[in-house]
Amino acid sequence: MAASRNMGCVKLSADELTTNFTSGPWAEKYPPILTIAQAADMLQVPVGTLRFWRTTGRLNGCSRRYGRVLRFYRDRLVRWFFEGEGRRGA
DSSP states (O other): OOOOOOOOOOOOOHHHHHHTTTSSHHHHHSOSEEOHHHHHHHHTOOHHHHHHHHHTTTTTTTEEEETTEEEEEHHHHHHHHHHOTTOTTO
16 A cells, blocks of 8 residues: 655745845856756756646646747746645645
8 A cells, every 4th residue: 555645835935935046056047037957957857847747737827938939937936836836746
């Protein structure tokens, strides 16, 4: 019998969300608009996982396609990841 995991969400304040990205190496490495490679690196997940989450509708409001270019909104993505909004199993 497999053990079920109960993963709680972490609520982030607006200040907590932006503090790490205001200055320093994180601000330079992860600008407000991210490529899929930057978004995957920031969340420490494979690019394929982000593509899967997006195509299954889990990242609604976190990304935008401009023709062939896919971009992610950093703050929305971080909030979604930690707060579990719209995530299955979260």
